Amino acid sequence: MSDAPDGDDSGSSWRTQANRALARLVDASAAERILISLAALVLSVVIGAVIILVSGWVATCDSPFFALSGVGSFCYDPIAVYRVMLVGALWPPYNFAITLKETTLLLFTGLSVAVAFRAGMFNIGTQGQLVLGALGTAMAVLWVAPFVPASVVGGLLLIAVGLLAGALVGGVWGAIPGALKAYADANEVITTIMLNFVATGIAFTLVSEVFKDPNSQTVQTRSIPEFAQLQAVVFDSTVFSMFALVGALALVVGVYWMLNSTSFGYDLRTSGVQPEAAEYGGVDSKQMTVSSMTVSGALAGLGGAVYVLMVASRWQTGIPSLGFDGITVSILAGNNPLGVIPAGLLFGALKTGSLAIEFQLSVPKQLVGVLRGLIILFIAMPEFFRMVGSRFRFGDESPAVATDGGSERADETTDVIPGADDGGDEQ
Amino acid sequence: MSYVESDRKRRWLAGTAVLAVVALFAVELFFPESPVSELVRIVDANYVRSVLRLAVPIAFAALGGIFAEKSGVINIGLEGLLIISAFTSIAVAGTIGGADPTQLHLWVGFVAAVLASVLFALLFAVVCIEFKADQIIAGLAVWLIALGLAPFASKVIWGQVNSPPVATLGSFDFGFIEVSPPVVMMLVSVPAAWYVLNRTAFGRWIEASGENPKALDTVGVDVRKVRYSGVLLSGFFSGLGGAGLALGRVGQFIGGGATMVNGRGWIGITAYLFGNYNPLGAFGASFLFASLDALQIRLQQLGYSIPSELIGIIPYVTVIVVLAFVGRTRIPDAAGDHYESGEE
Numbered sequence: 034m035s036d037a038p039d040g041d042d043s044g045s046s047w048r049t050q051a052n053r054a055l056a057r058l059v060d061a062s063a064a065e066r067i068l069i070s071l072a073a074l075v076l077s078v079v080i081g082a083v084i085i086l087v088s089g090w091v092a093t094c095d096s097p098f099f100a101l102s103g104v105g106s107f108c109y110d111p112i113a114v115y116r117v118m119l120v121g122a123l124w125p126p127y128n129f130a131i132t133l134k135e136t137t138l139l140l141f142t143g144l145s146v147a148v149a150f151r152a153g154m155f156n157i158g159t160q161g162q163l164v165l166g167a168l169g170t171a172m173a174v175l176w177v178a179p180f181v182p183a184s185v186v187g188g189l190l191l192i193a194v195g196l197l198a199g200a201l202v203g204g205v206w207g208a209i210p211g212a213l214k215a216y217a218d219a220n221e222v223i224t225t226i227m228l229n230f231v232a233t234g235i236a237f238t239l240v241s242e243v244f245k246d247p248n249s250q251t252v253q254t255r256s257i258p259e260f261a262q263l264q265a266v267v268f269d270s271t272v273f274s275m276f277a278l279v280g281a282l283a284l285v286v287g288v289y290w291m292l293n294s295t296s297f298g299y300d301l302r303t304s305g306v307q308p309e310a311a312e313y314g315g316v317d318s319k320q321m322t323v324s325s326m327t328v329s330g331a332l333a334g335l336g337g338a339v340y341v342l343m344v345a346s347r348w349q350t351g352i353p354s355l356g357f358d359g360i361t362v363s364i365l366a367g368n369n370p371l372g373v374i375p376a377g378l379l380f381g382a383l384k385t386g387s388l389a390i391e392f393q394l395s396v397p398k399q400l401v402g403v404l405r406g407l408i409i410l411f412i413a414m415p416e417f418f419r420m421v422g423s424r425f426r427f428g429d430e431s432p433a434v435a436t437d438g439g440s441e442r443a444d445e446t447t448d449v450i451p452g453a454d455d456g457g458d459e460q
Numbered sequence: 461m462s463y464v465e466s467d468r469k470r471r472w473l474a475g476t477a478v479l480a481v482v483a484l485f486a487v488e489l490f491f492p493e494s495p496v497s498e499l500v501r502i503v504d505a506n507y508v509r510s511v512l513r514l515a516v517p518i519a520f521a522a523l524g525g526i527f528a529e530k531s532g533v534i535n536i537g538l539e540g541l542l543i544i545s546a547f548t549s550i551a552v553a554g555t556i557g558g559a560d561p562t563q564l565h566l567w568v569g570f571v572a573a574v575l576a577s578v579l580f581a582l583l584f585a586v587v588c589i590e591f592k593a594d595q596i597i598a599g600l601a602v603w604l605i606a607l608g609l610a611p612f613a614s615k616v617i618w619g620q621v622n623s624p625p626v627a628t629l630g631s632f633d634f635g636f637i638e639v640s641p642p643v644v645m646m647l648v649s650v651p652a653a654w655y656v657l658n659r660t661a662f663g664r665w666i667e668a669s670g671e672n673p674k675a676l677d678t679v680g681v682d683v684r685k686v687r688y689s690g691v692l693l694s695g696f697f698s699g700l701g702g703a704g705l706a707l708g709r710v711g712q713f714i715g716g717g718a719t720m721v722n723g724r725g726w727i728g729i730t731a732y733l734f735g736n737y738n739p740l741g742a743f744g745a746s747f748l749f750a751s752l753d754a755l756q757i758r759l760q761q762l763g764y765s766i767p768s769e770l771i772g773i774i775p776y777v778t779v780i781v782v783l784a785f786v787g788r789t790r791i792p793d794a795a796g797d798h799y800e801s802g803e804e
Contacts, residue, residue, distance in 0.1 A: 084609075088616040155596065219783040222536065222596065223733075226726050227776045230718075234773035242767055357604065364597065397615035402608020410601035414593035 065415075066367040070376075072418050073365075073411035081404050082111035085396065094395075109396050121389020122382035128389065130268035133278055134344065136381030140281040141336030142359025143366060143373040144288050145329045150368040151292060152325035153305035158210060158225030159333040160356025161232030162203040166334025168236045169202030170195040170341045171348040172244060174257045183260050191261035192342055199338025200331040206232060207330015208323055215319035221326070229356070240348055253349035263343040272344045281339070282374070288332070289370040301325050333359070358384070361405045364412050380405075473785060477748070505637055507754060512643045513709050515743075515750035517542055517721065519646050520701025521728025522735070522742040523653050524694030530657070530737060531690025532670040532683075532794045533588055534595045537602025538698050539725025541577045545702030546721060547610040549573035550623045550713040561626050566707050570629070573706070574699030580606070581695020585688050592798045603725075611715035621715035628711040642704025646743075649697070653739040666690055670792030673799040683799045698725070723776070730779045734786060745782075749775050 089097070089109030097106035098113070122132045142159050149156035156162075174195045181187035210228060213219040237252060246255045263274035292298035304311035304321040312318050336355060341348060362380050366372030387401035411417070521538040528535035553561045553569030561569070584602050587593045611621040618624065631640040657663040668676040669686040677683050705720065706713055714720035727749050735741025756771040 084612075088613065091613075092616045155600075157600070213780070213784050217784040219780070220733075223726065223730055224780055224783060226723070227730075227779050230723050230776040231773045231780070234769045234776075238767045238770040241769070357607075360600070361604075397612045399608050399612035399615060399621075403605060403612055404608075406601050406603075406605030406608055409604060410587065410593075410598060413597035413601055414587055414591040416593070417587075417591040420591070 063367075066369075066372075069412060069415050069418055070365050070367065070372075073408050074379075076411050077404050077407035078115065080407055081400065082115070084403060085109045085111040085114050085400070088396075109394060114390050114394060114396055114400075117390050117393050118383065118386030120386075121393070122386040126268060127270060128385055130265075130270035130273040131388075132378075132381045132385040133268070134270070134273035134381070135384045136377045137273070137278045137281045137343070138336055138340060138355050139358055139362050139377040139380050140285060140373055141332055141339060142355045143362030143377050144285060144370055145332035145336065145356075146359045146363035147366065147368045147370055147373055148288060148292070148301075148332060149325060149329035150363060151305050152301045152321065152329075153308065154211075154214070154322065154326060154329075155222050156207065156210075156225055156326065156329045156333075157222060157360065158207065158228045158232075158356070159329070159336075159359045160354060161225070161229035162206045162330040162333035163337040163340070163356050164229075164236050164352050165206050165232045166199035166203035166330075166337030167341045167345075167352060168239065168254075168337075168348045169334065170199040170338040171254045171257060173198030174261050174341075175244075175255055178258050178261065183258065185260070188260040188262075191258070192263065195257075195261065195342050196335060196338045199334040199336075199341070201334070203334015203337060204327045204331035207333065208327040211323040211326025211330075214326070215322040236348070237350060240350075244348075246347070251349065254347045256347045257341065259346075261342065262346050263339070274343050277339050277343045284332075284335070285370050285374055292370060297324075358405065361409055364409055473782075474744075507751075507758065509637055509639060510757070511747060511751045511754045512639060512646070514753045515746045516642045516646050516708060517701040517705040517724040518728045518731055518749055519650065519743050519746035520697045520704065521725045522731040522746055523649060523739055524697030524701070525729055525732045526653070526657070526737050526739060526742060527666065527690045527697070528694035529690075529732075529795050530670045530792055531666045531687045532673060532792060532797065532799065533585070533687055533691050534599065534796050535581075535584065535602075535691060535694045536596060536599035536729060537580075537584055537606075538694065538728055539721060539723065540599075540603035540606030541580055541695055541698035542702040542705065542721045542725045542728075543603075543606040543610050543719050544580050545573035545577040545699040546706040546719070547573075547613065547702075547713050547715070548576040549703040549706045550626060551613065551617060553707065554623060554626050555617075557626070559624065563627075563630055566627060566629055570703045570707055573703035574696060577699030577702060578692055578695040581691050581698070582688075584695075585691035588691070589684055589687055589798075595796055607719065610713070610719060614713060614715045623713040623715075625712040626707075628709065629707050640704075640708040642700065642708035645700055645704065649700070650739050650743040657739065662689075667792075670795050673794050673797075677799075677801055683801060687799075701728070727775060727779055730783060734782050737792075749778065752778055 086107055086109070089107040090105050092108045094106075094108040097108050098110040100106040121128055123129050142163060145159045145162070146156055174191050177194050178191060181190050206228065210219075210221045210224040213224050214221045240254055241252045244254050246253050263277050265271065265273060266275040268275070290298075292302060300311060300314075300316045300321055301324075303314065304316055304318050305325075308318050311321070333356065336359075337352075340352065340355070345352075358380055362373055362376045365379070366376040383401050383404065387398040390396040390400065391398040521542055524541070525535060525538055549566075549569040549572065551569075552572040553566045556568060557565030580602065584598060587598050588595050614621045614623060629641050631638050632644060657666065665676060665681050665686045666689075668681075669683050669690065673683045676686065701724075702721065705724070710720055712720075728746070731745035731749060732742040734745040735743070752775045756768070756774055759766065759771060760768050
């Protein structure tokens with residue numbers, strides 16, 4: 034290896050890879066992207082059904098839904114599982130409130146991942162940014178609470194302080210991998226993952242050693258005052274607030290506007306898709322890397338803030354893996370802020386539904402984790418769907434043929450799965 | 461930062477580490493009463509044994525990652541492969557051996573785990589090579605699927621995310637040091653991998669497949685086959701690592717949180733980046749990370765009132781510092797690119 038000392042463009046293959054993924058996702062027409070997301074979803078559901086069948090065959094139960102002599106008995110009925118999952122996400126109203134709660138939180142983490150992705154970076158550290166943001170919020174609110182009146186005004190003040198603290202801490206934590214990438218060329222995929230472990234360790238240590246609730250056996254902070262918690266409206270739920278959902282939706286629109294109508298958003302997108310062009314256009318790409326990771330981290334930190342203000346009312350161990358779900362949400366949404374809304378809703382529903390299947394059918398709720406991975410896997414391979422698409426159109430033509438004649442965007446307007454003649458990738 | 465400069469930094473870093481160790485032993489020699497000496501005295505045969513055991517999953521993941529990435533496929537799903545094989549080893553050993561599996565049952569579990577990991581790697585290879593998937597996102601998917609699937613299956617089989625404990629593989633006693641079979645496999649695999657990569661035709665193909673696939677194609681070697689072998693080898697090695705972790709040391713599958721693998725696959729990636737794709741260097745880095753881990757465990761046993769979670773982050777912080785310091789490593793030119801042979 035020592036005989037290959039060529040310098041500057043050498044080590045960025047991971048970056049090229051990210052850029053290509055980005056370009057592919059951004060350049061594909063909206064219709065194609067939606068089709069690919071839907072197809073990935075359908076395929077995941079089908080494979081999920083197979084997994085349910087197999088696991089039902091492995092599991093033992095009193096009354097299998099289906100038994101075949103010689104093969105064995107199957108405990109879980111995939112159709113029933115999906116039905117319970119769907120119904121359980123919407124009904125009774127309490128469950129729907131839980132779905133909206135999950136959706137609200139996923140809007141933040143999904144947006145966080147999407148913003149970084151738009152700037153050409155994989156932020157896998159959303160989880161850590163969220164965990165520390167949540168701690169920042171809890172600490173700030175607990176610290177300021179004695180100085181404000183216990184009223185609506187005081188509550189609003191505390192909520193503002195909490196959101197600010199969450200965004201600030203998350204932003205700083207997100208800026209670290211951004212700076213490492215910009216100034217030391219450390220790969221952000223690895224550093225953000227590592228920083229997740231570090232964040233969890235730091236937060237746990239801080240709470241268990243310094244800020245622990247003295248009246249509690251578990252590692253958690255004291256509870257924030259009730260008037261500082263986001264109040265429920267519409268649904269009489271202790272863990273969901275309509276205010277948070279509306280705020281999150283407004284944030285989605287705000288981020289969309291920022292990306293598409295401000296010069297910061299323009300610089301961010303160009304430095305993501307075409308770093309050289311951005312540099313030529315006078316954008317300091319290093320600074321841009323840090324800024325976009327800071328914004329991404331701040332969004333994740335806001336998610337942590339809302340988690341504390343709306344759901345947990347304190348920092349405690351075992352914060353759910355909202356950050357990793359955010360990756361799925363963003364990829365499913367094609368990294369489009371507006372797409373984060375349906376993707377977040379879908380994933381919120383899946384998570385609530387997974388509780389229902391465990392409760393009603395004793396199918397482990399971790400199933401949704403498997404589906405999450407499958408969805409990402411299928412979205413990673415749009416080429417697969419193009420090949421399938423071309424096979425369906427041209428019966429016997431080999432789907433692997435790369436003609437390279439068709440332009441990648443030739444059939445933007447077709448409403449079936451595109452890809453009749455663009456099986457080849459551009460090298 | 462140029463490659464030469466980063467190489468110099470790497471050497472400088474290694475030199476500093478050696479100097480630090482020498483300094484520590486000097487303190488031990490001249491000031492036996494100082495607290496530093498207590499630290500140094502941690503280092504004994506037991507400590508080395510513990511470090512070797514802790515290095516198993518990291519070093520194997522690193523070896524696998526080298527073969528995949530050198531052949532041109534970036535496999536960041538190593539963590540997932542470790543999880544899959546750790547789970548499979550315990551599940552199979554427990555299923556055929558019941559509550560008290562014999563050594564034979566454990567070995568069957570071990571082999572099954574390696575097979576499972578290779579199968580998963582095959583899936584990843586097909587997705588990346590045939591369907592030209594984005595390797596980073598697909599690798600992420602492998603990790604997330606494993607992270608969901610293993611606890612899911614644990615619950616189906618055992619009714620909870622953790623398995624009941626089973627036995628561990630019996631160890632070899634070399635007189636001065638007693639080591640488990642996975643450790644021996646690791647100590648054999650590292651030089652073997654180095655030899656294969658640097659002294660055989662297959663090693664040259666792997667190298668060419670990642671650096672200049674067109675040239676390889678021109679001399680008549682099937683780039684696809686070489687890349688498949690690279691990825692399958694990453695599955696094979698990760699399988700050894702995951703099963704070695706579960707059956708060689710822990711004797712149980714733990715599926716809560718980040719599972720028992722707990723980021724070792726990611727540390728493995730950093731180990732081979734730090735070792736600059738050289739199996740020997742990667743092993744050195746794995747050894748370094750594992751010794752930090754062992755130090756952390758030992759400090760807790762000595763009753764230092766440092767919270768374990770805080771010491772637990774030391775390896776991760778080290779990884780970040782190392783990455784920031786060594787920075788860019790020389791990744792194979794065509795890694796991450798899809799290769800179209802132009803035939804057919």
